[in-house]
Amino acid sequence: MILIRGKEGLIHRTGKDIQNVFQNLFVMRGRWQREGDELLIHYSKDAPRATNKTKQIICMLDGKRKHGGMADRLRGIVSTYYIAKQLGYDFRINFVHPFPLIDYLVPNKVDWRISQEELCYNSEDAEPMFCGSQATHVETWFQKTWIRKRCLKAHKQLHVYTNAHILRLGNQFRNCFNELFRPSDALQKALDEQLALIGSEYDAMTFRFQQLLGDFIEESHFLILSPEEAQKLMERCVEQIEKLHDKLKEKRRFLVTSDSVRFLKYASERLDYVYVVSGSLAHMDWTENIPFESNLKSFLDFYLISKAQRAFLFQTGKMYNSGFPRRAAQMGGVPFKHIRF
Numbered sequence: 529m530i531l532i533r534g535k536e537g538l539i540h541r542t543g544k545d546i547q548n549v550f551q552n553l554f555v556m557r558g559r560w561q562r563e564g565d566e567l568l569i570h571y572s573k574d575a576p577r578a579t580n581k582t583k584q585i586i587c588m589l590d591g592k593r594k595h596g597g598m599a600d601r602l603r604g605i606v607s608t609y610y611i612a613k614q615l616g617y618d619f620r621i622n623f624v625h626p627f628p629l630i631d632y633l634v635p636n637k638v639d640w641r642i643s644q645e646e647l648c649y650n651s652e653d654a655e656p657m658f659c660g661s662q663a664t665h666v667e668t669w670f671q672k673t674w675i676r677k678r679c680l681k682a683h684k685q686l687h688v689y690t691n692a693h694i695l696r697l698g699n700q701f702r703n704c705f706n707e708l709f710r711p712s713d714a715l716q717k718a719l720d721e722q723l724a725l726i727g728s729e730y731d732a733m734t735f736r737f738q739q740l741l742g743d744f745i746e747e748s749h750f751l752i753l754s755p756e757e758a759q760k761l762m763e764r765c766v767e768q769i770e771k772l773h774d775k776l777k778e779k780r781r782f783l784v785t786s787d788s789v790r791f792l793k794y795a796s797e798r799l800d801y802v803y804v805v806s807g808s809l810a811h812m813d814w815t816e817n818i819p820f821e822s823n824l825k826s827f828l829d830f831y832l833i834s835k836a837q838r839a840f841l842f843q844t845g846k847m848y849n850s851g852f853p854r855r856a857a858q859m860g861g862v863p864f865k866h867i868r869f
Contacts, residue, residue: 556660560674563658567592567689571651578648578684584620585612585679585686586642591625593658593689597812598826599855600691606704607694611675622647626818632827636710654685659692668694705859711831718824719831726803732783732836735765735791736850743790744809751846761845762794768842768869769799783836785829785853805829834860841866
């Protein structure tokens with residue numbers, strides 16, 4: 529049932545989204561322009577000229593700007609590709625920080641690779657731009673217009689720094705993602721192994737705590753609960769898993785994903801139908817030299833959610849409203865539900 533009135537109702541949330549759009553128009557646009565201008569220090573007229581013959585739109589993830597987590601980065605890439613494809617421009621990805629994307633995702637139908645030698649920083653031929661996201665439901669038009677306008681004005685290379693999310697509905701995100709990517713050999717091997725262990729049919733549920741449980745490295749200003757509060761929160765979350773398991777007619781296994789290894793261990797030890805992928809995680813914006821296995825777990829979780837029968841995000845209190853399971857479900861065409869408790 530859709531809630532209409534109240535702070536969680538559709539009317540209030542739509543009003544807040546409209547307010548955020550106006551803030552984007554009068555505040556965020558200025559910030560995006562400033563962010564882009566700050567990147568100009570890396571460009572000069574003395575740098576080598578561009579060698580590409582056709583205009584290139586290049587999604588940049590090179591450590592010069594923060595983009596958010598994996599789902600934020602992927603949605604920015606796919607959004608930029610969608611616009612470049614519409615305009616008929618050559619699309620590339622320069623994802624080299626804090627790890628090379630090519631280690632986990634490789635080109636599928638579109639060869640998006642670009643070498644460092646092909647990147648141009650000559651201000652006559654190339655320019656940077658920035659487009660952020662407030663994750664509202666009605667900012668899509670503004671993001672799309674901002675990126676499209678810059679694409680049309682660009683010379684030989686436009687370097688796009690963004691986590692924009694313009695493909696919220698339908699199958700466009702899924703189609704564009706699969707045109708761009710397929711798992712690398714290492715990721716596909718690990719994925720096949722996990723699918724053999726979990727079985728052919730399962731449901732997926734995600735719990736994002738950030739630093740509430742004190743075991744996920746991220747920005748230092750996030751809240752860490754007391755030991756007693758953390759224990760109570762984990763107990764409440766496990767109760768929600770049990771409640772959903774009792775409610776669903778199909779008694780499938782539950783893939784549980786989380787940014788907290790502590791919670792994964794707690795849940796899997798208490799419920800024999802819970803399956804977790806072992807390993808630790810790290811946030812891409814706040815961690816340098818991330819081990820290969822930590823990134824592999826993130827991509828494994830993402831692909832496993834995309835292959836589930838259903839996907840759920842559980843959230844209460846200060847827990848984070850994560851886009852990770854949403855994007856994974858969207859990529860796989862999986863029914864998704866956000867459960868607040």
